[in-house]
Amino acid sequence: MVRGDILVLAEGDRVPADAILLSSTYLTVDESLLTGESIPVRKIADGRVEMSLPGGDDLPFVYSGTLIVQGQGIAEAKATGIYTGIGKIGKALQAVSPEETLLQKETGELVKKLAVVAIAICAGLSY
Incomplete structure (x- = not known):
């Protein structure tokens, strides 16, 4: 065509x-x-x-x-x-970069906080 x-x-x-x-x-x-x-x-x-x-x-x-x-x-x-x-729609969609959702951002923050708490507990138990 x-x-x-x-x-x-x-x-x-x-x-x-x-x-x-x-x-x-x-x-x-x-x-x-x-x-x-x-x-x-x-x-x-x-x-x-x-x-x-x-x-x-x-x-x-x-x-x-x-x-x-x-x-x-x-x-x-x-x-x-x-x-x-x-x-043109397909070409425009290729330029869009994926962005983290609010749930992904909040889950990432929770994981960081839990990791810090877990490291602190491990350090406290080793003494």
């Missing part, structure tokens, strides 16, 4: 790339992967506009990883791989 490829989309398909619809028939897409909205959105064809953010009815954009719920359409691929909406 490369930019400019023509995609034939039908009910049950996962969209392989971010694309602009050239034609569609009763097309609805589940974009919950990108937007969190649980209701599928209606899509209409209009190949003359530039890609924008996901979400909203009657837009001519379909996004990589989303699911065609109903209808069919033909689209032109505009972005693939890390340049897609889902690829």
Whole structure:
């Protein structure tokens, strides 16, 4: 799949790339992967506009990883791989460093205090 490829989309398909619809028939897409909205959105064809953010009815954009719920359409691929909406999310997640939770921090402090008490008891018993 490369930019400019023509995609034939039908009910049950996962969209392989971010694309602009050239034609569609009763097309609805589940974009919950990108937007969190649980209701599928209606899509209409209009190949003359530039890609924008996901979400909203009657837009001519379909996004990589989303699911065609109903209808069919033909689209032109505009972005693939890390340049897609889902690829940008993945790239951003790689930059996030894990942080200790409050429970982990408090447990670490408790372990340090218990270690000091245990060492003190051992030292006291050895005399």
